[in-house]
Amino acid sequence: MxxxxxxxxxxxxxxxxxxxxxxxxxxxxxxxxxxxxxxxxxxxxxxxxxxxxxxxxxxxxxxxxxxxxxxxxxxxxxxxxxxxxxxxxxxxxxxxxxxxxxxxxxxxxxxxxxxxxxxxxxxxxxxxxxxxxxxxxxxxxxxxxxxxxxxxxxxxxxxxxxxxxxxxxxxxxxxxxxxxxxxxxxxxxxxxxxxxxxxxxxxxxxxxxxxxxxxxxxxxxxxxxxxxxxxxxxxxxxxxxxxxxxxxxxxxxxxxxxxxxxxxxxxGGKSPSIVFEDADLDQAAKWCHSGIMYNQGQVCTSTSRIYVHEAVYDDFLKRFVEITKENARVGDPFSSETWQGPQVSQAQYDKILSYIEEGKSSGARLLHGGSKHGSKGLFIEPTVFADTTEDMKIIQEEIFGPVVAISKFSTEAEAIAKANDTSYGLAAALFTEKISKAHKVARKLQAGMVWINSSNDSHFGIPFGGYKSSxxxxxxxxxxxxxxxxxxxxxxxxxxxx
Structure with missing residues (x-):
């Protein structure tokens, strides 16, 4: 024994x-x-x-x-x-x-x-x-x-x-x-x-x-x-x-x-969120934040790419960064004050930090975070990049950490094309108050799961899985x-x- x-x-x-x-x-x-x-x-x-x-x-x-x-x-x-x-x-x-x-x-x-x-x-x-x-x-x-x-x-x-x-x-x-x-x-x-x-x-x-x-x-x-x-x-x-x-x-x-x-x-996944101009921006920002920062970003369905309509782009960024700052309580997992704990391993920690450096060097605009947190343990600051482009590694590759890449779009067709421009197809989220648009876009997204006005929902009675390389x-x-x-x-x- x-x-x-x-x-x-x-x-x-x-x-x-x-x-x-x-x-x-x-x-x-x-x-x-x-x-x-x-x-x-x-x-x-x-x-x-x-x-x-x-x-x-x-x-x-x-x-x-x-x-x-x-x-x-x-x-x-x-x-x-x-x-x-x-x-x-x-x-x-x-x-x-x-x-x-x-x-x-x-x-x-x-x-x-x-x-x-x-x-x-x-x-x-x-x-x-x-x-x-x-x-x-x-x-x-x-x-x-x-x-x-x-x-x-x-x-x-x-x-x-x-x-x-x-x-x-x-x-x-x-x-x-x-x-x-x-x-x-x-x-x-x-x-x-x-x-x-x-x-x-x-x-x-x-x-x-x-x-x-x-x-x-x-x-x-x-x-x-x-x-x-x-x-x-x-x-x-x-x-x-x-x-x-x-x-x-x-x-x-x-x-x-x-x-x-x-x-x-x-x-794996590299799941998108699409925020349309008619979305409830407070709710969209909160759900998008949870969708990427939950569980230290170590979720296969993390909505790590956010596409925001150009008419509300700056407003959304402001709200998203505010929510990120409010919840940037990184520390002891057993503390009631902690929102974000450590990454799971040294290898994962090093990998995430290397992607953050890649985002900085590729020209993405750093709005929050961008480095390790503290001197002990495997903690990383929640990191927000804006003005990202489709050729950047932080857009195309799965990071599996508390790192989000945000960019803008001008038309519905452009948003769908960007959302689908990935080898993955696990999940996707979209935010709009127009019911017809919601269901129309949901059908066009190449993902096994789509959330409308929420993110990362699951239930033991609902199928879970993805398209393509997911x-x-x-x-x-x-x-x-x-x-x-x-x-x-x-x-x-x-x-x-x-």
Missing amino acids: AAAVEISLPNGLKYSQPTGLFIGNEFVPATGEKFAVINPATNEEVITLPGASEADVDKAVAAARRAFEGEWSELAAVDRGSFLYKLSELIDRDRKLLASIDAFDNGKARHTYTDALEGDIDESYNVFKYYAGAADKITGRTIETSPAKLAYVLQEPLGVCGQIIPWNFPFMMLAWKVAPALACGNTVVLKPAEQTPLSALYFGKLVVEAGLPAGVVNIIPGIGSVSGKALAGHMDVDKIAFTGSTNTGRAIMKSAANNLKNITLEC GIGRELGQYALDAYTQSKAVHVNLGSRL
Whole structure:
């Protein structure tokens, strides 16, 4: 058995942190490369964990296969739902601890820690509840072909599902992937991000407490280039679901091609906001600010490009900068005064600062921020660039930090063209008081999700995913059930003779 480590969190909570790997309902030693988990608020090491090796991935996949072909496949759908409901209750019970763990090793602040009971963890609780209710409602169809024939379609689970989740919403992304997969009757091998594995490992304790059969859920933290690559290319894995960067998504897609795995990829974004001349500018500025600065800008759907009609451009800039200054409370994630916490890692911190320097050198007008914050930890000032052009890197490339690029437009057609001028297509927002314009523009935006007079809305019953290089497939709602099942057609001869 792998040893647990006692951890004291900055808000006074203490808990026993599992280490190693969670395979077959046990925490077992890992045999791969070690990696450090840091507290980004101090840039100090919290714990060193052993990562999963290729051999460890083999063991986890074998455990998931045994469970899929054994006890889990024999369960009635309503019983699978009962297990998911038990997990939702345990998440609800431990919500403060789970939120605290994610704030500790991710740096989540205000909206994601102080309000985590209504944010990330509440979403996770609801996702498990939603799919608990959906488990026994996955139905096929009967199709009439002729009086002498009967045809029906079964929706069956895919099998062993490899799931690779990101560091920006550690526990919530676990819920988005694990809950629908289990509801459909699959088993799971989950690989959390090496930056934020702690809440996923803690979830293993909840799996045991809920009484799920051994091997239904397996958790293998480790280095992405080792354990993630081995999982994506494993010949006995039937599906890979991944959330992360587009470049990594491409690599996973190549690895998954060896046995033509079913895939769901939710990748990067460079989402636009369009502010029309008739918009409520106060509301537009507030939503646009939240859309990029929320979660330290570390959101795949961040509306990091803002296009404003020339008639209201200066007015909008003034309001946006005022709101940014009001909320530029960067610091300790566990302080009630903090709005923005640290970036998740040194690599991410350095990358964001390099983009800020690129914005300065390319001629963009710096209105706020533009440098690191403080002398300790991985903090960056919320940064606002104006008068940007389409050829600038800060417009074209995903920064994944608290950096926004704002420019103007003169016509509706120009705004749509600029919004769509990207290799990504995850999300988009638009602000107007004209209902006809809102729906017309929404249809023309090349994005999997469009928000009208808001930003970054999501709901566990609504599909989440993008166009173009932002991914393949959809998560959440009925769409996730479709993603974790396959259709089997059965043809029955009722008496036709040759």
